[in-house]
Amino acid sequence: MVEQVLLRAIGVRKSFGALEVLKGIDLEVRQGQVVSLIGASGSGKTTFLRCVNMLEEHDAGDILLDGDPIGYRVEGGKRRRMSETAVSAQRARIGMVFQQFNLFPHLTAEENVMLGLTKVLGKTKAEARDIAGHWLGKVGLEARRGHYPYQLSGGQQQRVAMARAVAMEPRLLLFDEVTSALDPELVAEVLQVMKALAESGMTMLVVSHEMLFVRDVSHHVVFMDQGKVAQAGSPAEVFGNPESERLRSFLGRFHGFF
Amino acid sequence: MINYHFDWSVIARNMDRFLAALGLGLGLAVISLAIGCVLGLAVAYARVSPRRWLSGPAWFYVELIRCMPLLLLIFFIYFGLPEFGIYFMDKTQSFVLTLSLYAAAYMSEVFRAGLASIPKQYVEAAKAIGMRPWQRQRYVVLPVMFRITLPAISNNLISLFKDTSLAAAIAVPELTFLARQVNANTFRVMEVWLTASAMYLATAYLLATLLRLVERRYASIR
Amino acid sequence: MDFSMTPGTFLFEAWQARFSLLNGLSVTIGSSAITIVLATLLGILVGITLAYGWWPLRLLARLYVDFMRGIPVLVLILFTYYGLALFGINVPAFWAGVIALSAFATAHVAENLRGAVQSVPAGQMEAAKSIGLRFDQRLRYVIIPQAFRRMLPPWVNTGLEVVKGTTLLSVIGVVELLLASQQVMARNYLIIDFYLLAGAMYLAVNFALAQLGGMLERRFSYLRY
Ligand SMILES: Nc1ncnc2c1ncn2[C@@H]1O[C@H](COP(=O)(O)OP(=O)(O)OP(=O)(O)O)[C@@H](O)[C@H]1O
Ligand SMILES: [Mg+2]
Numbered sequence: 001m002v003e004q005v006l007l008r009a010i011g012v013r014k015s016f017g018a019l020e021v022l023k024g025i026d027l028e029v030r031q032g033q034v035v036s037l038i039g040a041s042g043s044g045k046t047t048f049l050r051c052v053n054m055l056e057e058h059d060a061g062d063i064l065l066d067g068d069p070i071g072y073r074v075e076g077g078k079r080r081r082m083s084e085t086a087v088s089a090q091r092a093r094i095g096m097v098f099q100q101f102n103l104f105p106h107l108t109a110e111e112n113v114m115l116g117l118t119k120v121l122g123k124t125k126a127e128a129r130d131i132a133g134h135w136l137g138k139v140g141l142e143a144r145r146g147h148y149p150y151q152l153s154g155g156q157q158q159r160v161a162m163a164r165a166v167a168m169e170p171r172l173l174l175f176d177e178v179t180s181a182l183d184p185e186l187v188a189e190v191l192q193v194m195k196a197l198a199e200s201g202m203t204m205l206v207v208s209h210e211m212l213f214v215r216d217v218s219h220h221v222v223f224m225d226q227g228k229v230a231q232a233g234s235p236a237e238v239f240g241n242p243e244s245e246r247l248r249s250f251l252g253r254f255h256g257f258f
Numbered sequence: 259m260i261n262y263h264f265d266w267s268v269i270a271r272n273m274d275r276f277l278a279a280l281g282l283g284l285g286l287a288v289i290s291l292a293i294g295c296v297l298g299l300a301v302a303y304a305r306v307s308p309r310r311w312l313s314g315p316a317w318f319y320v321e322l323i324r325c326m327p328l329l330l331l332i333f334f335i336y337f338g339l340p341e342f343g344i345y346f347m348d349k350t351q352s353f354v355l356t357l358s359l360y361a362a363a364y365m366s367e368v369f370r371a372g373l374a375s376i377p378k379q380y381v382e383a384a385k386a387i388g389m390r391p392w393q394r395q396r397y398v399v400l401p402v403m404f405r406i407t408l409p410a411i412s413n414n415l416i417s418l419f420k421d422t423s424l425a426a427a428i429a430v431p432e433l434t435f436l437a438r439q440v441n442a443n444t445f446r447v448m449e450v451w452l453t454a455s456a457m458y459l460a461t462a463y464l465l466a467t468l469l470r471l472v473e474r475r476y477a478s479i480r
Numbered sequence: 481m482d483f484s485m486t487p488g489t490f491l492f493e494a495w496q497a498r499f500s501l502l503n504g505l506s507v508t509i510g511s512s513a514i515t516i517v518l519a520t521l522l523g524i525l526v527g528i529t530l531a532y533g534w535w536p537l538r539l540l541a542r543l544y545v546d547f548m549r550g551i552p553v554l555v556l557i558l559f560t561y562y563g564l565a566l567f568g569i570n571v572p573a574f575w576a577g578v579i580a581l582s583a584f585a586t587a588h589v590a591e592n593l594r595g596a597v598q599s600v601p602a603g604q605m606e607a608a609k610s611i612g613l614r615f616d617q618r619l620r621y622v623i624i625p626q627a628f629r630r631m632l633p634p635w636v637n638t639g640l641e642v643v644k645g646t647t648l649l650s651v652i653g654v655v656e657l658l659l660a661s662q663q664v665m666a667r668n669y670l671i672i673d674f675y676l677l678a679g680a681m682y683l684a685v686n687f688a689l690a691q692l693g694g695m696l697e698r699r700f701s702y703l704r705y
């Protein structure tokens with residue numbers, strides 16, 4: 001059975017000044033799938049993720065979530081930027097986990113998770129606390145709910161950040177190199193949580209340099225090169241049959257794993 | 259606003275007086291800063307001294323001055339010193355004394371921070387080539403500190419320049435005093451105060467620009 | 481100082497003048513408090529405009545702040561006092577002074593807020609966006625609370641400047657603590673004594689304000705990053 005398409009990017013372009021970073025990205029993420037973006041540094045992976053969450057505005061092309069364009073409406077054949085409120089409502093349907101965690105330092109772990117639940121989804125404090133407790137439990141941090149971020153290790157902070165994102169019950173979760181800022185011994189605990197999320201059926205778009213994780217967990221792998229999708233397919237296809245020299249040399253850097 | 263007709267002739271007629279008054283204020287600020295720097299440096303050294311009988315009073319002086327309204331200090335020195343039998347100062351000298359003492363407190367904080375931020379290696383290198391303590395200060399610490407604190411000194415000059423407006427309270431004929439006088443004599447309220455404001459603003463801006471040039475010059479010979 | 485309780489001695493005269501002095505002190509504290517509250521509220525608005533405003537508004541706010549910081553407070557006070565009267569707006573000197581002081585302090589609070597808000601790492605704004613908070617919510621729940629602690633020390637400083645600045649209201653005839661003290665001196669000629677007394681009172685007020693600031697800072701010291 002083929003699941004319905006949740007996120008579809010069509011010819012997405014983005015430039016910073018004279019530098020064209022995305023040169024027409026086409027990509028699909030189906031409901032319940034884990035899609036991984038891989039590629040060399042500077043190939044535009046982060047930029048694409050940020051466009052999906054409207055942290056950057058793309059210049060051309062479409063990004064559709066459940067068929068609705070993200071960040072703008074089409075009125076009489078013209079694009080119109082959405083209102084702040086509408087953009088915020090769309091963002092609430094997409095979760096994002098950052099390389100640098102970006103936990104709110106003035107809030108406890110629990111309050112970090114609760115903030116969006118109460119202010120965006122309008123849940124009561126009590127409901128939000130229950131939900132936060134549930135998700136902090138899932139990431140193995142129930143006992144740390146009252147801790148402030150600076151009292152937590154990097155791995156724990158990143159797990160709280162994931163709880164914060166999932167608790168909003170987003171349609172789609174974005175991960176941008178979420179283990180890159182971690183000490184090596186803390187990487188496994190975070191990947192463990194991501195794997196569990198994937199198995200629970202969460203739709204995920206993941207940028208990662210953890211090739212073992214990408215190979216084992218993704219349904220679909222997209223290799224980006226210089227602002228374009230150079231090759232896409234199942235992990236077996238991409239890793240087993242790299243079409244371009246650039247993908248081969250990119251994968252070569254991880255040859256210890258294959 | 260509805261019925262106000264601007265008449266700038268009053269300003270034009272008095273322009274030389276306005277400029278002279280502005281010059282006086284600027285002069286007062288520069289002199290006070292100069293004296294304040296010397297005193298402030300002494301206070302700063304006293305504050306970092308390990309001798310409690312030096313650092314204690316220095317601390318007290320700085321905290322006291324920083325809590326006192328400048329206007330009160332101006333009056334206290336202008337009206338109070340004669341009570342102690344000190345009569346020889348006219349109002350301008352009295353004001354300069356006040357502003358210098360005031361500036362000394364603020365400058366000492368600037369210098370203290372400057373002294374604290376000088377890398378230890380500099381002093382050690384100077385020791386290593388056999389410099390005496392005062393030589394180390396004179397040839398190594400002070401020049402470096404001067405460069406570090408130059409932006410803060412500039413800011414203080416601009417603040418002091420604005421503070422010279424308070425000299426009007428004891429009838430020193432600087433810009434604010436003159437503006438009040440012309441205002442009272444001619445009732446050209448808007449023209450007078452717009453002119454005074456513009457002159458303060460322009461001078462503060464010019465000073466800032468000028469001092470930034472000086473800073474850049476010194477920054478380049480680091 | 482002579483501390484015996486006979487006419488002409490400091491203690492006696494101070495007791496005689498207690499109501500005038502306390503009145504002056506209350507005017508000083510009252511005008512400071514009103515100014516600080518007004519300047520904080522307006523300063524937050526102007527500061528947010530400086531940091532995030534639509535560019536023409538931002539330019540306007542920038543001009544305002546730079547003007548206010550380039551003109552002596554005394555000139556602002558005199559300009560406001562004479563200017564308002566000129567346009568037939570008959571506000572008492574007290575309010576003219578408070579308006580001018582607030583205009584000045586607003587600029588300082590605004591600049592302080594802008595600096596503090598812009599020192600919050602960009603990732604905080606992005607994380608707040610990614611959970612779907614609106615702009616006002618991002619400011620209120622994420623950015624301002626974090627900027628708050630960095631704002632405190634300069635904010636207390638502005639408060640001290642305001643308290644000291646209220647002495648300038650004496651120039652337009654507001655009988656605050658300084659002018660009240662001078663009126664007392666005009667009766668008893670105890671110039672040194674009463675300036676010292678006034679000084680001690682300013683010291684006390686400013687010390688209390690600084691203590692309050694220190695307390696707030698400790699209270700919010702858990703905001704570490
Ligand atoms: N805000 C920006 N302004 C200007 N250039 C930018 C900006 N953000 C990214 N770029 C540039 O866009 C290009 C792509 O950056 P991006 O962060 O998307 O790459 P990436 O694939 O995520 O790389 P990495 O693996 O290092 O994270 C880079 O050349 C980068 O310098
Ligand atoms: Mg990246």
